[in-house]
Amino acid sequence: MKVINYFESDKQEHWLEEIGRCDWGAGQFLHDLLKQGKLQEYVGDNVRVLMLVEGDELISFCTYAEKDDIQPTDLKPWMGWVYTFPQRRGHHYVGMLFEEIARIAKTEDVHKIYISTNHEGLYEKYGCEFYQIMNDIGGEPSRIYCKDL
Numbered sequence: 001m002k003v004i005n006y007f008e009s010d011k012q013e014h015w016l017e018e019i020g021r022c023d024w025g026a027g028q029f030l031h032d033l034l035k036q037g038k039l040q041e042y043v044g045d046n047v048r049v050l051m052l053v054e055g056d057e058l059i060s061f062c063t064y065a066e067k068d069d070i071q072p073t074d075l076k077p078w079m080g081w082v083y084t085f086p087q088r089r090g091h092h093y094v095g096m097l098f099e100e101i102a103r104i105a106k107t108e109d110v111h112k113i114y115i116s117t118n119h120e121g122l123y124e125k126y127g128c129e130f131y132q133i134m135n136d137i138g139g140e141p142s143r144i145y146c147k148d149l
Contacts, residue, residue, distance in 0.1 A: 001059065001093075003100040006034070006049035015051060018058035022083055030063070030081045043067045043080070048104065052096050060084040060093045064101045068116050069136040070144065075114045077105070079147075082115070098126050102149045115145045123147075 006015050020031045030049075033039040039047055044066030052060040061083055068078035079101055084093050101113060115123055116136060120143065124130075128145040136142045 001052060001054045001096065003050055003052050003096055006051060006061075007047075011056075014056065015053075015058065018051075019049075019061060021058075021085075023086070024083055026081060027061075027083050039063075043078070049081075050097055050100055052093055058085070059088045060097060062094070062097045062101075064104060064113075068114070069138075070114075070116050070134050070142060071137050073134070075144070077110060077113055079113050079115050082117075092125070095126055098147070105149050110149065112146055112148050115147070116142045117145065118143060 006012060009015055016031065016034055019027065019034065022028060022031065030039070033042055034049070039049070043063060047063055047065035049061060049063055051058055061081065063078075063080045065078055065080060066076050068080040079098075082094060082097070105111075105113060114131065115128060116134070117123065123145045126147065128147040131144040131146040133141050134144050
């Protein structure tokens with residue numbers, strides 16, 4: 001298993017199709033933004049789509065970007081669109097994505113990242129702490145977590 005960046009892959013069409021298999025509405029939104037070439041407009045120019053893969057199989061993915069669904073805010077950067085395919089859950093694969101984000105963040109002198117979610121008890125497993133409730137761009141309350149790197 002390894003973590004790769006969608007934008008640095010020479011198999012973007014394959015990985016786009018794999019992301020499209022996601023059964024989560026937000027994952028489908030990410031797929032559409034990638035397909036239309038509009039992800040950067042939504043979350044910033046330096047966005048990375050990190051994918052945990054095994055051969056040609058996509059196991060888990062997330063974004064690492066300046067913005068997420070909490071806008072406007074001065075908080076940054078964000079880990080977003082965190083998803084593991086159902087048949088691969090329960091193995092803490094998201095931890096491998098966190099490790100890659102931590103590696104990247106340290107090269108950018110970033111010391112904390114934020115996550116917007118409605119889940120409780122998931123991100124705490126990876127060392128995240130509840131920060132506060134904020135409204136997302138749709139006006140819905142979202143739990144904001146922070147992880148010190």
